[in-house]
Amino acid sequence: LSLSLSLFLCACVYVYVVLDKVFLRFFFKRLQVNGSGRHEADFPYVSLCGREINFLRCDDQPVVFTHLVSGEDGKRLAYGGYSDTITIPFQASKLCMLPQSGRLYHPAPEKSGAIGLVKSQLAIELSQQFEYDGVNPDRDCPTHFIEDGHRIELDQSLLQLFTDNEEVNEIRSSHESAGTIKVNKPR
Numbered sequence: 001l002s003l004s005l006s007l008f009l010c011a012c013v014y015v016y017v018v019l020d021k022v023f024l025r026f027f028f029k030r031l032q033v034n035g036s037g038r039h040e041a042d043f044p045y046v047s048l049c050g051r052e053i054n055f056l057r058c059d060d061q062p063v064v065f066t067h068l069v070s071g072e073d074g075k076r077l078a079y080g081g082y083s084d085t086i087t088i089p090f091q092a093s094k095l096c097m098l099p100q101s102g103r104l105y106h107p108a109p110e111k112s113g114a115i116g117l118v119k120s121q122l123a124i125e126l127s128q129q130f131e132y133d134g135v136n137p138d139r140d141c142p143t144h145f146i147e148d149g150h151r152i153e154l155d156q157s158l159l160q161l162f163t164d165n166e167e168v169n170e171i172r173s174s175h176e177s178a179g180t181i182k183v184n185k186p187r
Contacts, residue, residue: 131145
């Protein structure tokens, strides 16, 4: 995935820019779901900058975790650029892989949609530590993650946050019927 972002400016002009680290930190700290009442269908996310609104759309999720860093407070996932300035705690039990697409997800900041995509290179590294209880790993979701010799059960809770995704609906349905996840139904 590229760090080039498509920004929709007030004059409705698309500008493609590779952003510096300072601006990336500023941009991602202000990233949130678009609740402005303007262009919500076309641009589901915004990043507020004073009176300016940067409208954003992406192919999958706006937060893409690029690498895992270790710190005094444990492992953290970095996003928003080439540095470790924007991170969140790594929660192995919350990893969620969609087997048909091969995409791996992890919780992201709530205000920016609550789901983050794990960059392909990092997903490949992390997938080496997956365990599958099913017969067909190509079709089944991983069930456990091995970290520092500990077998951590994946809770699949991110599945509840996806909407209008046929693959997720199929996985959610099979887990719900097997009783392996509890699905909160919308009211």
